[in-house]
Amino acid sequence: MHRAATPAPAADPFAKCRDFKQAEEMIAQGIYPYFFPLEENHGPRVVMDGREMIMIGSNNYLGLTMDPRVQEAARKAIERFGTSCSGSRFLNGTLALHEELERRLARFVKKQAALAFSTGYQTNLGVISALVDKKTIIVADKGTHACVFDGIFLGGGLNSRVTMKRYRHNDMDHLESLFREMDPDPPKLIVTDGVFSMEGDIGKVPHLIDICERYNARLFVDDAHGLGVIGRTGRGTLEYYDAFDRVDLLTCTFSKSFASLGGFVAGDQEVIDYVKHRSRPMIFSASMPPANVAAALKALEIIETEPHWVRSLQTKGERMRREFQSLGFDTGESETPIIPILVRDDTKTFQFWKRLFESGVYANAVVSPAVPPDRSLIRTTIMATHSKEDLDRVLETFEKIGKEMHVI
Ligand SMILES: Cc1ncc(COP(=O)(O)O)c(C=O)c1O
Numbered sequence: 001m002h003r004a005a006t007p008a009p010a011a012d013p014f015a016k017c018r019d020f021k022q023a024e025e026m027i028a029q030g031i032y033p034y035f036f037p038l039e040e041n042h043g044p045r046v047v048m049d050g051r052e053m054i055m056i057g058s059n060n061y062l063g064l065t066m067d068p069r070v071q072e073a074a075r076k077a078i079e080r081f082g083t084s085c086s087g088s089r090f091l092n093g094t095l096a097l098h099e100e101l102e103r104r105l106a107r108f109v110k111k112q113a114a115l116a117f118s119t120g121y122q123t124n125l126g127v128i129s130a131l132v133d134k135k136t137i138i139v140a141d142k143g144t145h146a147c148v149f150d151g152i153f154l155g156g157g158l159n160s161r162v163t164m165k166r167y168r169h170n171d172m173d174h175l176e177s178l179f180r181e182m183d184p185d186p187p188k189l190i191v192t193d194g195v196f197s198m199e200g201d202i203g204k205v206p207h208l209i210d211i212c213e214r215y216n217a218r219l220f221v222d223d224a225h226g227l228g229v230i231g232r233t234g235r236g237t238l239e240y241y242d243a244f245d246r247v248d249l250l251t252c253t254f255s256k257s258f259a260s261l262g263g264f265v266a267g268d269q270e271v272i273d274y275v276k277h278r279s280r281p282m283i284f285s286a287s288m289p290p291a292n293v294a295a296a297l298k299a300l301e302i303i304e305t306e307p308h309w310v311r312s313l314q315t316k317g318e319r320m321r322r323e324f325q326s327l328g329f330d331t332g333e334s335e336t337p338i339i340p341i342l343v344r345d346d347t348k349t350f351q352f353w354k355r356l357f358e359s360g361v362y363a364n365a366v367v368s369p370a371v372p373p374d375r376s377l378i379r380t381t382i383m384a385t386h387s388k389e390d391l392d393r394v395l396e397t398f399e400k401i402g403k404e405m406h407v408i
Pocket of ligand 1: 119120121122145147193197222224254255256261263
């Protein structure tokens with residue numbers, strides 16, 4: 001095959017790829033913690049690198065990806081609707097099953113309507129980009145997930161200009177100071193995560209509601225890590241604060257407690273209708289495949305009818321947080337089954353991760369820019385299906401490595 005001559009480096013769009021050595025260097029040092037393939041997945045136990053490991057870094061909080069009923073629902077949906085919807089919701093990719101899921105989700109989170117997207121990422125991208133315009137000011141917590149900011153950039157690009165302000169993570173005084181300086185007239189939308197994904201702390205929704213009321217703003221909560229995890233019946237941050245009717249828009253992903261892939265937004269009917277017709281990720285991308293819709297629907301049914309899964313997750317999360325703290329680990333502001341172990345040094349975090357891996361425990365190494373540079377951490381996440389034996393072994397392993405590496 002004829003190939004064109006390689007352009008001179010200065011004119012080559014691929015030159016940066018040749019210069020990119022960071023991953024290679026970490027692999028050479030044996031501390032590269034990313035893209036590690038699972039050879040088998042059994043929920044709290046997985047097989048990696050030919051060995052059985054305890055998984056303490058998954059977002060499968062309720063363990064429902066392994067529930068036979070969820071798996072059977074996915075199989076049946078494939079038999080009935082095939083493996084793909086082959087198009088976007090807008091034209092030819094809406095199934096009766098999508099609409100059933102949306103109706104049931106709206107009821108679950110006590111909103112008028114819901115709309116399902118193909119991923120959680122696309123949900124925030126689609127909702128935010130549809131809502132921003134030249135007038136609207138978006139005010140977002142700095143710790144909010146990347147897809148919210150990508151939604152602002154997408155919307156900003158389309159609408160030529162968007163004003164975005166970011167407040168320090170969960171810092172209500174800083175947020176208030178931004179509002180005091182703002183022109184009171186333009187429409188304003190505050191955006192926060194419900195449960196913050198890396199450190200497991202909870203957005204200060206009651207304060208945000210108060211600020212919204214005083215400054216005439218709307219409130220958007222991304223509860224990807226809240227639904228199925230916090231709140232007495234797993235209805236997330238809005239249930240935790242009893243704030244269902246005071247948060248304007250709620251988004252969530254299906255890739256965590258809902259054991260699937262996809263996401264949804266819930267809110268007032270007119271807002272959902274608008275987003276449905278104005279969101280580019282909704283209109284220009286194929287819809288959630290049948291198996292994913294059916295898996296999310298079955299997971300929702302299980303969350304609603306079997307509250308012991310949520311209770312078990314919460315109880316195990318509380319125990320692990322307490323135990324990590326009593327061993328001397330710094331778990332930051334965590335209040336949920338997402339428990340960060342703060343190491344505060346990138347290299348040491350990668351080394352800690354490697355020692356865990358060698359000891360048969362898989363957690364996540366998280367460094368900047370996913371967290372501020374002084375907050376690199378090992379992210380642990382508890383699952384409802386972890387056994388006491390799994391969790392005891394995790395604690396013993398952390399204690400041993402933590403002492404040897406002088407983290408505790
Ligand atoms: C807070 C938050 N929002 C949105 C997303 C995107 O969801 P998904 O990975 O299902 O596309 C994530 C995923 O990591 C997340 O943590």
